[in-house]
Amino acid sequence: MKIICIGRNYANHVKELNNNIPKEPIFFLKPDTAIQPKGHPFLIPYFSNNIHYEVELILRINKTGKHIEEQFAHKYYSRIGLGIDFTARDVQKECKAKGLPWEKAKSFDGSAQISRTFIEKSDLKLDNIDFSLEKNGEIVQKGNTKEILFSFNQIIAYASRFFTLKIGDLIFTGTPEGVGKVSTGDILKGFIGERKMFKVIVK
DSSP, X not given: OOEEEEESOBHHHHHHTTOOOOSSOEEEEEOGGGBOOTTOOBOOOTTOSXXXXXXXXXXXXXXXXXXXXXXXXXXXXXXXEEEEEOEEHXXXXXXXXXXXXXXXXXXXXXXXXXXXXXXXXXXXXXXXXXXXXXXXXXXXXXXXXXXXXXXXXXHHHHHHHHSOBOTTOEEEOOOOSOXXXXXXXXXXXXXXXXXXXXXXXXX
């Protein structure tokens, strides 16, 4: 399985990092070794002094497809989860300054927090999904799918031009504004609406 992550899909997040609004989806990949083991704490890696949280809705692909037309993309996922794309912001900044790829800032072991459960999309209003992240009991990120630049169907159709999507693949769909640094002892909780999707302790 593979993890496809969409960048710059919420305009306010694009602005907070002083980036440009994209004209088409931007994506990168994480390996399956990036998945944080269920129930394990997130360990701050030794090579970074500035790990950021980025909460994101996640699509789980349930059907193999290539060159999927946007009008049929809804058939390729049935459940939605929540996760964190942990990012070594200092490493990423250094790589960008040198014009180098920045997978090592995004794809390190444990960098993909994924909720234990996924919600049936039929139980959600896809164009109006609220989600949020709490850090030590305080909301630090809030998003809603009304704000995304590229819809779920657009993302699936676009990604499938380049990769065959397979059953079990995961797509992180982008983060809203409010990303920030984690420190040892932080407790992060993610929510879709009022439903708690995960809890992770930072060590």
